[in-house]
Amino acid sequence: MKFLVKTQRDMEAVAGNYITEAVPDAEVWIAPMGYTGLVLVEADENAYEKLLEIPEVERVIPVLVETEADLEKIAESAEKIAHLIGENETYAVKTKRRGKHDFSSIDVNRVLGARIKELSGADVNLSWPDKVVQVEIIGDRAYISVLPGEEYRKYTPNKIDARKLFRKLTVVQMPYWGDYKACRKFGEKIGRAAQAFEVKELIIAPKEKMDAFELMEFIKGVKIGQESRYKIQREAYPWKVEKVPVSVWDLYQVVRDKRRNKRLLIITDPKGPTLAEVKEELARDMHHAREVVVFIGSREGIPRGVFRFADYVVDLAPYMTFATEHGIPATLVSLWEVYEEFLRENGKEEKEGE
Template structure:
């Protein structure tokens, strides 16, 4: 009797049955168990042994499928049994000087946690092979899916993860920490608050150290209050989410200031601080502009980025700018999207 290959297929929750339907169409002789023991987001697949690459090539054509795990061992969900199985796999799979990681997903009630499994299995692998753990860029990942009383063990490459941080991604934060947003207020009794919330969420998303709201003349205090309250609300909503999301680093909260635009320009220390004014009358993004932006961030401790609102930045201030920048020629950006568009454009120039 031909041996069967066991595969764990992972999907977004509530898409298991759709994925399973396509699997049955593409691999008619497969045994497909959707939501084993009622657990969402998982399909247990058994197929008559064929080339693994052929199976993978078939399965990756199904967009609902997120991960494909070829099971190398299935054992009782017991730390000692799992460790014993992984020892053998590590001995035949890990080459000298290769680095590894352990990833465990546990479903059901057990006298141990996923972290307990990772630590135990990691120690067993090190004892067996002398290979080192590398959680950032491992050569191989020992992936363990525990479903109630069974543990399914796979070995996968690090490409299975789509990571936010990789060595080829440059550090945005060193540039963002130098950036101060100078925003002319959006004044409207109805829309000021909503626009403020959106701007607040954007500057906090980038963890801009501070945003300076800068009117150019006497303004309606009530409308300005709504705008400032909206910015604070947007910052706080995003900041709370970041605290939950970024467990590996400290999150910086954006500060909000109010300053007359003209007096602000007078107070900027031009020896140590730079000015970028964004305007439809500025220079487009080209090699010369990119060089200027890079030099400015390299030479100055702070860079003030001026952004207009319903009115643009007054042309009388243009002569004080180190760079006049037009990030989207022939397009007038809406106030609530201008900040994100401008910050993204500047970062892209700096990282080129």
């Protein structure tokens, strides 16, 4: 039988050589029709396990039906695979098309999916199907398989959506100052990090008068970093992504406003207790808070006078000081870990819009 092997791009030749060694009797086509990241293998069905033992191999798809890359021919293949999907199971058709054709991947999903439903009586589930009908089209050939639900899913029902915490979390970031190039470089990293976590808002908060042009370079960097991450998110995520609002506000006025409006204020600083000491109370308060406001320093810490107004001053890693660009990722990942633990232990689930 045939196997379609997927690798990292430009790793197909390396994988192909190892496949030849592991399965000496196999016929191997590296980068069929010039498409990188693919190896087509024809071998005994027992070769499947041997192929999985090769680290350069990312996926092995056993080909159940090979046919012409023609919409009608592909639809006809349903008769050979429909029996593999039980009436009480769900399925989805997923198509990857390489080359020029007079039909789209969506056309394949629609036509083949309808035919399978007619023959099997199973229901379609595009989010969490029990079976995936995988159609791989390479030039003038189509290779069709029936696979179990994805083994390494990014998004599964048993995972709690971290964005439900970060949507109500505001980051108050002291700006970096000094050399113009350094200001922009650090701004880019902070803008990228804030956008990556899709926080409610990023507030750039100087604690005192500072050079306008240094601040300008820092903000330019934040915009560049945000844009670069936003473009990646739009392509990678199956949901709509919004840009994180970015504003400038005096640090002390942020404290006054957020405290007055009863928001949960968190400062990360080595002078506070460790996260392990306060995690249960902190997680509970984050769960009930309408907004969580996290203050992060830059070059120097948050002013000590502000500590009196914070609900929590937390030391994330005793005897360690984070670099400026690591402040947002280190803090938010740490807060999420204790928050998720709280939700699971207490059987709570955040509801949409909460």
